[in-house]
Each structure stands twice: as C-alpha cells, then as structure tokens.
C-alpha cells in the first residue's frame with residue numbers, strides 16, 4: 001500500500017496523538033519509560049485503533065455493495081432487524097478484532113449468513 005506524502009504527514013500527527021494516548025514518555029512516578037515499555041504501550045493503543053479502523057471500514061460498505069441474497073440458494077432473506085446483528089471476532093496480525101455485523105437468516109436453508117462474507 002502506497003502512502004501519499006499528505007497522508008504520511010497526517011499519520012505523523014496521529015502518531016503524536018497515539019503517543020499521548022499511550023501515556024507519553026514517562027511513567028506515573030516520573031521515571032522515563034524504557035524503549036520496551038514505550039513499544040508495549042504504543043502497540044496496545046495501535047492495536048485498539050487498528051480494531052476501530054477495521055470496524056469503521058466494515059461499516060462503510062454501502063447498501064448497494066451488500067449481498068442480501070443467501071449465498072447458497074440465492075433466496076432473498078427476510079428484512080434485516082437490529083436483533084439479527086451478531087458479534088464476530090476475527091484474528092488479525094494485530095490481535096483479535098471484534099465488531100457487530102449484520103446477519104441475515106435464510107428460511108429455505110435454515111441458516112444465517114453475513115453479507116460481508118458473500
């Protein structure tokens with residue numbers, strides 16, 4: 001993935017925010033953190049932000065892009081409600097990422113499916 005100079009500058013600004021969210025350069029007792037501690041703290045916040053970014057990208061799928069037919073029999077499922085949403089946890093290189101995804105139920109196949117997985 002190529003990153004434009006403009007987006008690299010934005011990432012640099014976000015890195016400053018990330019460092020601040022991760023607690024900064026010093027421990028609560030005023031002693032500077034070791035490089036290992038800085039890495040662990042920044043990694044924790046980076047993983048959290050990565051999870052949030054993946055969630056946001058998953059939500060950005062437009063209605064037109066969604067496959068709202070059963071992937072097996074191609075039947076149109078009943079209308080989706082919020083009660084159909086289910087949490088999904090996937091493993092990423094940054095750890096577990098959980099998000100709520102829309103689930104549909106095909107009465108013909110008697111199975112649930114996720115449009116994002118079609």
Ligand SMILES: [Zn+2]
Pocket residue numbers: 070071072073074075106107108109110
């Ligand atoms: Zn079906």
